[in-house]
Amino acid sequence: MNFNDKVPIYYQIKQYIYGEIIGENLKAGQKLPAIRQLAVTLTVNVNTIQRALSELISEGVLxxxxxxxxxxxxxxxxxxxxxxxxxxxxxxELYDKLITLKISPPEMVQYLQDYIDQRKEA
Amino acid sequence: MNFNDKVPIYYQIKQYIYGEIIGENLKAGQKLPAIRQLAVTLTVNVNTIQRALSELISEGVLxxxxxxxxxxxxxxxxxxxxxxxxxxxxxxELYDKLITLKISPPEMVQYLQDYIDQRKEA
DNA sequence: TATAGTGTAATAGTAAATTAGTTCACTATA
DNA sequence: TATAGTGAACTAATTTACTATTACACTATA
Incomplete structure (x- = not known):
């Protein structure tokens, strides 16, 4: 997995699992891979997996x-x-950041549309 | 300043200065506050300011x-x-994240518009 | 009941970020 | 030419994230 070295790995794993659940690659009630398996797949230590999962468990997501x-x-x-x-x-997050850059809400929508169009071309 | 404890402070300061420049609170050629002053203002150590600035200097922004x-x-x-x-x-960043959540580009635009409308109400 | 698969817990070591503090070098100016 | 204001460099200590490793506890099943 491609980690951003500016953010703790355990936190990125947590966000990743959120994504897997919300995107329904992991459905309600479904079993996750074993932690040792996840550690191998994500090329990370078991403890780091544990730390991410323990937060998800505290939140009741897992x-x-x-x-x-x-x-x-x-x-x-x-x-x-x-x-x-x-x-x-x-x-x-996007909104707040763009406001500090003095980009107005209508511009935000336009920029997003432009970005999407540009992605489509490629 | 309000720092996110998941991201290095020096990195957040770097992004913050980007924002000040892009938003034109700091204009081309303008002098920045002294590093010791920035350290006080941002309630952070001088070394941390230095680290952020040194990257901006390497990039030619400062x-x-x-x-x-x-x-x-x-x-x-x-x-x-x-x-x-x-x-x-x-x-x-937004686009890639939302794609993993299986949100389509047209939905992204709609969601952004909805979010903006909601912010306006409050 | 042994065994393989699962999560839990604890210790120890390394690296990065941050802080604190000091000293040095350059610039402007009273 | 002192002095105040500026950045630069360095050392040391602390905290957090991550890794490595080991041992333990529970569950299912051959």
Missing amino acids: VTQRGKGNFVTTDVQLLVALKKRVVTAQFS | VTQRGKGNFVTTDVQLLVALKKRVVTAQFS
């Missing part, structure tokens, strides 16, 4: 069954709230 | 005049390129 593995919660309401929270956070 | 201070470059072309680079990076 549920552990000792001896069995980690599972995505079946609490769909929680997952819906998670998606909203994560998506909103993206826009909030 | 120019040092020893004994006088640090100044924004007068190379306007470089500043225009900087703005483009920083703004594009924002959209690129």
